[in-house]
Structures are given as C-alpha cells and as structure tokens.
Amino acid sequence: MKTKTILTLSAMVTMTATCTVVSAASIQAGKKKAEVCVGCHGEKGKGANPIFPKLAGQNPKYLTRQLEYFKNQVRNIPAMNAVASSLSDEDIADLGAYFSAHSPEPEEGQAPPEGMKIYLSGMADKKVPACSACHGPQGQGNAPAGFPLLKGQYPAYTVKALTDFASGERGEEKSPMRTIAQRMTEDEMKAVAAYIGSLK
Numbered sequence: 001m002k003t004k005t006i007l008t009l010s011a012m013v014t015m016t017a018t019c020t021v022v023s024a025a026s027i028q029a030g031k032k033k034a035e036v037c038v039g040c041h042g043e044k045g046k047g048a049n050p051i052f053p054k055l056a057g058q059n060p061k062y063l064t065r066q067l068e069y070f071k072n073q074v075r076n077i078p079a080m081n082a083v084a085s086s087l088s089d090e091d092i093a094d095l096g097a098y099f100s101a102h103s104p105e106p107e108e109g110q111a112p113p114e115g116m117k118i119y120l121s122g123m124a125d126k127k128v129p130a131c132s133a134c135h136g137p138q139g140q141g142n143a144p145a146g147f148p149l150l151k152g153q154y155p156a157y158t159v160k161a162l163t164d165f166a167s168g169e170r171g172e173e174k175s176p177m178r179t180i181a182q183r184m185t186e187d188e189m190k191a192v193a194a195y196i197g198s199l200k
C-alpha cells in the first residue's frame with residue numbers, strides 16, 4: 001500500500017515536472033522583502049537560532065505553500081501568522097525565489113547510525129517509509145513536487161516539526177507526514193533529525 005502511494009507520487013512528480021520559473025528580478029525583489037526575516041531566520045536564511053528553521057536552499061514551491069499556510073492559519077505559529085498576513089502573492093513568490101537561491105550549511109557533530117538507517121531505509125516493521133523516497137538521498141528535497149529540502153536543518157526544529165505532524169498541530173490532514181510521524185518514537189525522531197542535520 002505504502003509502496004503504491006510512493007509510486008503514484010513519483011508518477012505525479014514526473015508528469016508535473018514543470019519547473020517554477022525563478023527570475024533574477026524576483027530574487028532581487030525578494031532580497032529587499034527578506035530584510036524583516038533575517039532577525040529570526042538569519043542572513044540569507046542560513047539560520048540564527050535553532051528555534052527558527054533555516055530557509056536557505058528550500059524550494060520555492062514548498063516555501064510558497066508554507067507561507068500560504070501561515071497566512072491562512074493552516075499552520076498556527078503566532079510570529080509567522082503575523083508576518084505572513086500582510087504578504088501579497090507577489091511578495092510570497094519573491095521571498096521564495098530569494099531563499100531558494102542560497103545553500104544551506106550542515107550542522108556540526110556526528111549523526112547516529114540509527115538515524116541514517118531510518119532515513120535511507122525506513123522501518124518496515126512499523127510501516128515507516130524511507131525518508132529518502134520523497135526527500136531525496138541527500139536530503140535535497142524534490143523541487144518540482146514541492147517536497148521540502150531537509151539537509152542541514154537544525155535537529156531541534158526537525159524534531160519539533162515531526163512532533164507537530166504527529167499531534168495534528170501542523171499541516172493538512174492528508175499530509176503523508178502525519179501517519180509517518182505518528183509511527184515514530186521520540187528517540188527515532190531525534191536520531192533521524194541528527195542525521196538530516198549532518199547532510200551536506
């Protein structure tokens with residue numbers, strides 16, 4: 001069943017692989033608009049504090065969707081709901097173009113081998129699919145599909161994201177992440193988050 005879902009998703013991805021056009025003008029406009037984001041997300045979205053996710057290198061489709069989620073309060077984070085409420089569609093597109101144009105930097109430290117195993121192979125006994133199937137073997141994400149880049153992310157943020165998916169606090173009900181996260185223990189989340197943070 002899970003394999004079928006993944007196959008269907010890959011087919012969808014292939015069919016809709018029309019890339020979002022990111023123009024230089026949009027990146028330039030986004031740079032100016034991103035000045036208000038730097039305090040929390042760091043210079044070029046490379047991170048400033050582990051409680052705020054890194055945005056550098058994230059694909060425009062995912063960034064756009066999340067900013068719309070914050071604007072429409074599908075995702076409830078007061079600081080981000082306030083920031084997103086005044087953004088126009090054009091602002092959102094420019095910000096997505098800007099942050100996607102930079103590269104993330106990995107976190108220091110050793111990743112536990114369990115984390116790598118979960119990431120690359122999943123946990124068949126618990127019906128947890130390999131993260132790499134959707135997020136890519138290097139954590140680079142899948143830009144045409146809008147599956148997020150994960151590599152280099154702060155482990156604390158990744159654990160929070162997984163916890164919020166599991167509790168239903170985050171995202172849409174049909175998000176594949178909800179059931180995946182519900183099948184994971186906190187230790188498994190921590191292990192995979194450390195591995196994701198170490199990916200270059």
Ligand code: HEC
Nearest residue numbers: 033034036037040051052053063066067077079080083095
């Ligand atoms: C006052 C601090 C603050 C400011 C300013 C801020 N953010 Fe955020 N942002 C957050 C927090 C906190 C989260 C984490 C949400 C969570 O825990 O799920 C977040 C999450 C995000 C995410 C989701 C990332 C992901 O990987 O899912 C995006 C996209 C984002 N912010 C974009 C922006 C943009 C663009 C701006 C500027 C226009 C901005 N933020 C300004 C605090 C801030």
Ligand code: HEC
Nearest residue numbers: 129130131133134147148158161162171172175176177192
């Ligand atoms: C079937 C495809 C699929 C698989 C398999 C999958 N993911 Fe995801 N993941 C997604 C999608 C789609 C999203 C975006 C959800 C949204 O828009 O709310 C996502 C979002 C995430 C996020 C949030 C990123 C951010 O910046 O906030 C994290 C963390 C994550 N996944 C981790 C994992 C881990 C760890 C695994 C393996 C145990 C995994 N995913 C397996 C599709 C998948």
